[in-house]
Amino acid sequence: MTFETLRALADRAALFTALRQDQLRSATEALGEHRWDVDLAAGGFTFTSTEHADRTLAATPHLLASIAPGPRSLIWSWALPQGDRSGITEKLRAYGAEHGIAELTEGEVAFPEDTGDDIGQWVDDLAHAVAGAAVEITGRSPYYSAPAGGARAVLLLDAPIEPLTVAAAVTALPRILTGLDLADPRASVWDLGRLAGWQLQWGDESFSTATLSDATGSARFRFDEYARITGIDGSLAGA
Incomplete structure (x- = not known):
């Protein structure tokens, strides 16, 4: 599949999404040099200052999908062995069923044949489209995308960031x-x-x-x- 429908949904939310990502960036930059840690089973995601371990930004993660360049496919959280504990991707699945969007209703979605010469960049771009579409459908934000075991994980975060005014x-x-x-x-x-x-x-x-x-x-x-x-x-x- 081309994932163009997801990109169209993400495009619609692009301005709101960019502003919310900017808020997250400002919050993490306030920590200085930092690292991130996630424990999906415990429902924890934390940004921690590398110089001052007591300076943190804690959030609740909601795994959306895993995008793997090896098997060249996207797997939604609800179709992964550990499942979608939060039910967020079930909302995406229901939206897809209501509007006839196959990219949201199939548990594993294969990449199109033509992903270009830079598969890493293509995966990164798809991760942002997936996250933007999820923001559009659920209203939740911000999001975070990061490498995870040879794939790229895409998560929505419930973070202590001020509502956008x-x-x-x-x-x-x-x-x-x-x-x-x-x-x-x-x-x-x-x-x-x-x-x-x-x-x-x-x-x-x-x-x-x-x-x-x-x-x-x-x-x-x-x-x-x-x-x-x-x-x-x-x-x-x-x-």
């Missing part, structure tokens, strides 16, 4: 957007509001602007005739 997004978005290629910017802005739990208001019938707001402020996105984001201006509560 409009104020935080307005600060981060100029930097985030420079490295983000949005397939459908207008849809991504709409989905950002949905996933973050904010209010959204379109400016006109042409959808040339969209204003997202919460208790911390508002952000207005401007779009050109090709639905590309041409500018963002914000108003913070109390400013």
Whole structure:
């Protein structure tokens, strides 16, 4: 399979996902040089400072899938011997059944014939697509992807990270957007509001602007005739 449906789901959530990954990155960078440890059986995932062992960031992991370049396949957590203890991938499976998405309903999904010359990079890209699709379907975030026994594990994390606010997004978005290629910017802005739990208001019938707001402020996105984001201006509560 080509996994294009998963990539389309991930594209829709791309803006929200990038902002949440940025929050996770900021939290782990605050630890300085660090390592990560996971115990799926115990439900534990911890980032630990290598210089100060008492400085940690603990999270609850939810294994989504294992992507293996050897057998050239993706195996969903619910189909692995240890099973999906959290039920997260059962939600993905149910979504796939409801919408006719075979990539989500088959326990093991083979890679397509053409993965390019760099299989490692292809697997990394697929891991991000899998995680982004899971964010889109479940609303949970952030995620983490890491090598595991010759494969790549993809996990959603319940981490002690502040909920995403409009104020935080307005600060981060100029930097985030420079490295983000949005397939459908207008849809991504709409989905950002949905996933973050904010209010959204379109400016006109042409959808040339969209204003997202919460208790911390508002952000207005401007779009050109090709639905590309041409500018963002914000108003913070109390400013």
